[in-house]
Amino acid sequence: MSETPAMKRLDHRLPERFVPTINYDLCRVCRRCVNDCSYQALEFLESRVVPSGGCVACGRCIAVCPANCIEIRPVPPQFAPHGNWSERSRRSILAQASSGGVLLSSCGADDEHPAIFDDLLLDAAQVTNPSIDPLREPVETVTYLGRRPGKLEVRDGKVMIREDDTPLIRMNMPLMFGHISLGSISYNAQKALFMAAKELNIVAGSGEGGLHPDFYQYADRICSEVASGRFGIKPEYLKGVAAVEIKIGQGAKPGHGGHLPGEKVTTMISETRMIPLGTDALSPYPHHDIYSIEDLAQLISVLKESTEYRLPVGVKIAAVHNVGAIASGLVRAGADFLTVDGYKGGTGAAPRVIRDHAGLPVEVAIAAVDRRLTQEGLRNRVTVCAGGGIRSSADMIKALALGADVVMVSTSALVAMGCRVCQQCHRGLCSWGIATQRDDLTNRLDPNVAAARIVRLFNAWNEELKEVLGAMGIDSVESLVGNRDRLRYRGPNPKIAEVMNVKHIGEGWG
């Protein structure tokens, strides 16, 4: 089979999805938009700026235009309407017929299945219990992450505390940043996350990209990830950090490994990950020393042993159909905390078929894990973290009420620093300097400014959490965790409510 290049270009070119449109009455022809567009979707032609194709709606041009004269317009459907053959499906086929490869995408699943979070309504206090104004009275959000003893021994009337057995991390709010590696995001972006985590007094995941020596100063707020590639694992990576987390899976690509293309493996990345310059960084799909639960137990022991039992050691899994039973296995294998990542969770690059079609919504997964661990009498011994598509404080609050102790957020932190969720992370051209390693692009992101924005966002979420707790007549967040009585389901499918053990709207308890 042979194709002439010219034919290929013309016959199989896909219609544009977005077009930057310039109001020439206002344009000052400063060409900042042209210079800033890392996707080269704008060019200067003769005397004016014109679109040149390939716009991804990252919005950078709009932000840098001093005349405020650019508008990105979605291109109306260019395909004959068909109820079954959506534009999306036809575009995928055309693209795949051209490339012959696995279609890649990034960020979380972008299908239009509504989040179950949006089908849940919160309760509030009226008359029979009073609501609480968090500006007048204390409402607490302090959260601990790690293994809990289940009960305290009492000897001769004295309560015995053996704190060395159960290292715990104290955080100011029930929130942690998910694992985003150096490599998938830039030095400046990761620095901003770590600075924000320190300021907020919460924990940030390192991702599987090692830890840059410049970031050792934030180590006491960093959860180091041990994933199947074992990148960057050295004594400094495990000592002095807040916690260690074994990554089994990621919500965006359950059952899948990681892939950082060689062109992104710069000198800095190669040194931090301890891999040769310019080589692909491939994380295997499974850990090649974990083929069963007892192997996992051994790795947990190894990590606890090598960190002298000073750190909580957790395990992160993608939310899959049997998540409850797997979670129980993790606790029995010795995990001090579990992280459950739902299928809408973000990624820097994933096969679209897995991103969009595998896994479980995090809402259902949290309820399943909470219920299973409760049934087995294990729930009060571990911390359950959960994330994957948490877009707002409302999502966070509902995740807590469904049964998560700590809510993991990633994409929303990136959005706070500039990300517009254009889903091009895998191309390494991020015009905001976040998901790229190109120096000219990464320099666009000021870590101080980005960190301040993240801090403001999550402080605001925490205030909103307190407002909701107060309205529910709850003055400390632990009394919300797993309190599914305070949720009601209003969605289209009552079976979902049933499996989540949440009552339907209209069902009271008195």
Next chain:
Amino acid sequence: MIDRTGREVRTDRLGMPVQAENYTASRPPNWQGQLGGCGIASCISLKGERINGDRIARMLTIMEERENGLGAGYACYGLFPDRRDQYCLQFFFDDEEGKRNAENFLDGRLDIVHDEKVFTRDRSTISPPYPIVWRYFANVPGHREWRGDRDLGEEDYMVEMVQHVNEKIPKAFCVSSGKDMAVFKGNGYSYEIAELYDLGRYSGTMWLSHSRFPTNSPAWWAGAHPLSLLDWGVCHNGEITSYGVNRKLVEMNGYKCTVLTDTEVVTYLWDLLVRRNGLPVEVAAFVMAPSTFQEISQMPAAERRLAEWLRITYKEAFLNGPFSIIVGRSQPEIALIALADRKKLRPMIAGLSPDDGVAYCASEESAIRIVEPDARTWAPGAGNPFIAVAGKGVVRKGIEPSFQGVSL
């Protein structure tokens, strides 16, 4: 007003009809628990003398605004001096069949040494049906498996038995199962319940009582307060906003929720924390109504460490939302515990008779003054337990620092 069946319609204080479908031992269909306000009152003889039931009835009935005729109850401790070491199981039966069901189940599982009908008046203003109220005195046989590989104590065996009856045995409900105590409760105004059981015929060292203002029906005799398991008796005014969380903890520890109210869970929490985990009462009270982390950070080092670890370990036992509770127990000694939530969103007042002979706790001062006009009264603090022990006196007034007297 006359209803369709020709009976006088019951009305509340404001003349509103009270529609009470009435259930006795059997749980009403679709029962989902009850909520609402309540009145609670209690008294304990610090010298170990006996107090007549008329006294507690006067205390409770004076708080008229706190009830609407849909449930009231009393618990008496130090009631059976001659049978102090036997468990007293007091039952509600819907009918004779319920009684047979329960007796068939208990046969061989407990050594019943004596049983008797609990006196109830034949006629009352309370809407029928009434349950058959029966009382069994029993010892736990020594040969059961719990003594062997299951390593259960006698009390654990008793808990399993009672919970099994309440969950599985039709038409029967065990309302109290402790030593030297019994519960008298039902679906009516506090004065009606006192009359129905003729409380004046009983005297005991300590009394707890409860009247309720539920915002829903139906009414269930067995669901009225005090709720009791073993010798624990709990009267509760409040609504626990953390119920779902607390319930998980007790269920994880093997308790079966049959009444589906927050008070039931509070009862099991006391049993779990104090009897099974062995926490001192002051410490268990801290677990249920803890100080804030801000307050904890200002405690001396040893207290701070204990407080932090209690909050971390027992966060599912933290009772959030408004409550004031009165808790009684007879083992190892007759004791009265009173506790309000950590913001004190429900009332609780304590009092002491001029001769220091009797201590009181109640929702309203009126309840104390009606029987002890010259009592010295004070308000225990938010989340601060009041503890009085028969034969010892008031060991904690509820105004002391959190862990005073606790070995650290």
